Amino acid sequence: MKLAILGAGAVGRSVADLAGEYGHDVVAIADSKSAVADDDSIDVERALERKAGGEPVGSGAPEDAFEADYDALVEATPTTLDDAEPGFSHTKRALEADRHVVLANKGPVAERYDELRTLEADSAGSVRFEATVGGAIPVLSTIEDETPQAVTAARGVLNGTANFILTRMAAEGLDYEHVLAEAQDLGVAEADPTFDVDGTDAALKFVILANVLADGGFSLSDATVEGIQNVPGSALDLAAEDGRTIRLIGEATRESVRVGPRLVPENGALAVSGTRNIVQIETRHAGSLHSSGRGAGGPETATAVLSDVGRLE
Ligand SMILES: NC(=O)C1=CN([C@@H]2O[C@H](COP(=O)(O)OP(=O)(O)OC[C@H]3O[C@@H](n4cnc5c(N)ncnc54)[C@H](O)[C@@H]3O)[C@@H](O)[C@H]2O)C=CC1
Numbered sequence: 499m500k501l502a503i504l505g506a507g508a509v510g511r512s513v514a515d516l517a518g519e520y521g522h523d524v525v526a527i528a529d530s531k532s533a534v535a536d537d538d539s540i541d542v543e544r545a546l547e548r549k550a551g552g553e554p555v556g557s558g559a560p561e562d563a564f565e566a567d568y569d570a571l572v573e574a575t576p577t578t579l580d581d582a583e584p585g586f587s588h589t590k591r592a593l594e595a596d597r598h599v600v601l602a603n604k605g606p607v608a609e610r611y612d613e614l615r616t617l618e619a620d621s622a623g624s625v626r627f628e629a630t631v632g633g634a635i636p637v638l639s640t641i642e643d644e645t646p647q648a649v650t651a652a653r654g655v656l657n658g659t660a661n662f663i664l665t666r667m668a669a670e671g672l673d674y675e676h677v678l679a680e681a682q683d684l685g686v687a688e689a690d691p692t693f694d695v696d697g698t699d700a701a702l703k704f705v706i707l708a709n710v711l712a713d714g715g716f717s718l719s720d721a722t723v724e725g726i727q728n729v730p731g732s733a734l735d736l737a738a739e740d741g742r743t744i745r746l747i748g749e750a751t752r753e754s755v756r757v758g759p760r761l762v763p764e765n766g767a768l769a770v771s772g773t774r775n776i777v778q779i780e781t782r783h784a785g786s787l788h789s790s791g792r793g794a795g796g797p798e799t800a801t802a803v804l805s806d807v808g809r810l811e
Pocket residue numbers: 504505506507508509510528529530531560573574575576577578584602603604629630631633685686687688689793794795796799
């Protein structure tokens with residue numbers, strides 16, 4: 499497949515870097531100010547070198563990415579709320595041109611799912627978004643394989659930044675402000691890390707799960723959300739005395755979405771460490787399915803994007 503990549507951050511750059519290994523050509527990559535495009539294939543190494551050197555990714559306008567001869571648009575621009583722009587318009591433009599879209603950007607899938615599905619129905623292209631939930635962990639494809647109707651709920655830890663912060667707070671007895679910068683250095687925090695600590699990012703992922711389970715109808719405003727900003731280091735110390743710890747746990751069903759800090763057993767499945775995520779999928783006929791792994795990071799998320807590309811027809 500020929501890929502046009504929008505966004506040259508941790509995710510977009512990793513998709514460009516790994517696309518060749520998966521048998522795909524990159525025909526365009528854009529950042530917020532520039533693009534490089536070539537209908538056969540761009541020089542990815544050169545583009546990534548320019549970016550690493552603090553230069554724009556290319557010498558053309560970002561718009562040029564849409565003019566390239568691509569089969570699938572990879573949307574990896576920052577997640578935004580409400581109208582989910584500019585990610586939603588990028589997606590719309592590609593679908594209206596009968597191209598496929600693979601999203602890492604959670605905004606359009608969480609905030610405008612029903613519109614997205616309508617656009618897809620009118621297009622010869624399709625939309626996939628495995629990377630929006632749990633990075634490298636195959637959460638959505640597991641639900642798809644299981645069939646969404648057979649899944650009653652999904653719960654777990656889906657924000658690597660908050661989990662890393664809670665893990666470091668428990669280990670060092672520090673408050674969250676002191677370890678946020680460390681999390682940002684790992685390339686897992688959002689462009690606006692408030693989304694990670696106030697629970698918004700985890701909530702967007704559980705909203706996406708609820709949309710998949712219920713075939714739409716949810717946006718962030720339907721979720722009950724509490725972040726980790728008010729969890730003091732002392733609360734983690736007290737929890738540890740009792741063999742427990744605190745994790746930012748979310749749950750999605752067909753009826754509701756909830757995210758908040760919860761006490762969990764220190765050695766239990768939900769007490770994953772560092773940037774790891776865990777998802778427990780409750781099924782009607784097969785009990786609980788657990789998947790755990792790297793839920794964030796450039797190469798990790800790029801593997802989910804490229805798996806989605808492989809699933810396109
Ligand atoms: N970093 C991670 O571990 C994960 C990120 N995501 C999502 O993937 C998306 C990208 O994440 P990162 O690469 O970490 O973000 P980032 O902040 O590192 O990079 C965003 C890139 O988008 C570019 N950009 C901004 N507006 C643009 C526009 N209008 N046109 C073209 N490019 C534009 C920026 O110049 C930058 O290169 C976000 O929506 C994020 O929520 C999803 C799963 C994991």
